[in-house]
Amino acid sequence: MLSEQPITSADKTFFRLRKDIVEGQIASGSKLSETELSTKYQVSRAVVREAINRLETCNLVERKANIGARVVALSPQGLVQLYQVRESLEGMAARLAANNMTDEEVSGLNDLLSSHFQEVKQGQSYYQEAGDVDFHYRIIMGSKNQHLISMLLNGIYHLVRMYRVQLGMAGPRVTTAFDEHRHIVQAISHRDEELAEMLMRRHILYSKNNIAAKLEGK
Template identity: 50%
Template sequence: MASTTAELLDEEASTIADRIFGQVRQAIVEGEIPAGSKISEPALAARYGISRGPLREAMRRLESTNLVERRPNLGARVITLSNDELLEIYVIREALEGMAARIAAERMPDAAIADLKNLLERHRREVARADWQTYFQQEGDLDFHFRIVQGSGNRRLIDILCNDLYHLARMYRCQFGMKSDRAADALKEHELVADAIAERDGELAEWLMRRHIRASRRAIERRLAVEG
C-alpha cells in the first residue's frame, strides 16, 4: 500500500511538473517572461500555486530546452542570445529545414499534405483578419515549420529541430517575425513550399524553404541594424 501511495504521489508530481513546464515555456516563448529575466522559483511557486519539487523538475526541463540558463551566484535566467547567436540559429534552420522539406516531399503521406494545406488556409484567414500585418502560429501541429519537419519522418532531424532548437527559435520568431511587414510574403512562401511538397518535387521544396528562411534572417538582420 505504501509503495502504491508513493507511486501515485510521484505520478501526480510529474503531471504537475509537465503542466508548469508547458505554462512557463509558453510564457517565455511568447514574451510574457522576457529574455534576460531572472526567474524566482518562490515567485513562480506562488504564482502557480505549487510546491517547489514539481517546479524544480519543470525548471530542469526548461534548462534542457535551452530557454533557461543557470549560472553560479546569479541563479536562473531566461536565455538571451547575442545577435550573432540568433543569426546562427537561422543559418542552421536554413540548412536543416531545407533538408526536411526535401525529405518530406518524398515521404509525407498524401493525407498529411492535405492537412498541411488546410492548415495554411486557416493561416491565410487569420493573417487576413490581422490586416496582413501579423502571422502568429501556435506551437506544435499548428506551426507550419513543425509540420514539415515531422513530415520528413527523419528522427534525427526531428530531434534537432523539434526539440533542441524549436522553442528557442520560436521565442525569437515570436519576437521578430510574427508581427511584421513580411506576414503576407511569409504566408505565400509557405504555400509555395507546400505546393512543391504536394508535387513531390524535393529539390524545389528544399530550395523554396531555404529561400524562405534566408529571407526571414535578412529581415531580422535589417531590424537588428536599425535597433543597434
C-alpha cells in the same frame, strides 16, 4: 494540435514558465529563483526544478551548478547562429517531407494553404503567426525523422518564437511569406526533394533577414 496536454504539476509549471519566458513576461537574461517561483506558482521546489530542467532542454534557460538558472540572453549573433541551424534542419525537413509525406498529408497541407489564402485575402493577418507555425509544424512532422522532429520542436522552435515575439514580428511579411509557402508545397507535391529543400532554406533566410533588419533598427 500540438497535443501537449499537461498531466503532472511539473508539466503545468513548465508550460506556464515557457509561455512567460517566450512572451517576455519574464525578462531575457533574468535569474530564475527556485524558491521565488515555487511560492509564486504554489508548488514545491522539486516541481519548479523539474520545470527548469525542461526549459534548459528547450534552450530557453541556462543552468549552472550551485548558482542557478538564467533566462537566455537574446543577441544578434545568437539569432544568426540559431537561424543557421534552423535553415539547415528545416531545409532537411522539407527534403525528407517531399519523400515521406503521404498523399493525404500533402493534400491536407494544400487545404491549410487555401484557408490561409482566404484569411490573408480578408486581411486577417493576425492569424499569420499561428498559421506559419502550423505550416512549418506539418512539414517537420512530415519528415518522419524522429531526431529531426525532436531537435526542431523541443530544441529550437520555442527559442525562435521568443526572438520573433520579443522583436515584435506579429503580422508583417504576410503576403510574400504566403507565396513562399505556396511554392514549397508545390515542390513537395511534385516530390521534388531538392527544390523543396532549396525553397525552404531560402524562405528561412528571408525570414532571418527580416528579423535582423528589425533588430538593427532598434
